[in-house]
Amino acid sequence: MDDKEVIASAIAELSTLFPMQCPMCSRTYHNFREWAQTAKPLEGTISYDAESGEFDEAEDLIGAAVLSNCPCGTTLSLDTKALKEETHRAILRWLKLKSEATGLHPRDILDNLRAQVREMLTANAQD
Numbered sequence: 332m333d334d335k336e337v338i339a340s341a342i343a344e345l346s347t348l349f350p351m352q353c354p355m356c357s358r359t360y361h362n363f364r365e366w367a368q369t370a371k372p373l374e375g376t377i378s379y380d381a382e383s384g385e386f387d388e389a390e391d392l393i394g395a396a397v398l399s400n401c402p403c404g405t406t407l408s409l410d411t412k413a414l415k416e417e418t419h420r421a422i423l424r425w426l427k428l429k430s431e432a433t434g435l436h437p438r439d440i441l442d443n444l445r446a447q448v449r450e451m452l453t454a455n456a457q458d
């Protein structure tokens with residue numbers, strides 16, 4: 332997968348998490364775009380599979396911590412189990428290659444990927 336495909340797959344599959352509600356203030360995020368516009372991303376997106384050094388080689392994928400703050404201050408997490416295993420493994424493979432090619436830490440690559448996903452979601456007016 333290239334960067335564009337990774338972004339498109341992430342958007343398509345993580346969109347299935349919505350609507351989602353904040354357990355503290357009950358704010359409802361109707362869709363991924365509303366989420367991207369409202370919740371504030373926390374830096375340091377961690378892929379546990381990348382951190383372990385196994386990337387897509389892990390037998391059972393652990394997933395990633397993708398955290399954002401609701402305006403009420405509660406930290407909410409996007410559940411990467413929403414990703415199909417095949418997609419998740421393809422993203423991890425992409426992450427590994429990208430990290431090897433650039434020397435960047437997977438966390439920085441994921442934060443950057445996330446910024447691009449958010450940009451894509453908020454730039455696109457219709458859902």
Ligand SMILES: [Zn+2]
Nearest residue numbers: 353356401403
């Ligand atoms: Zn809230």
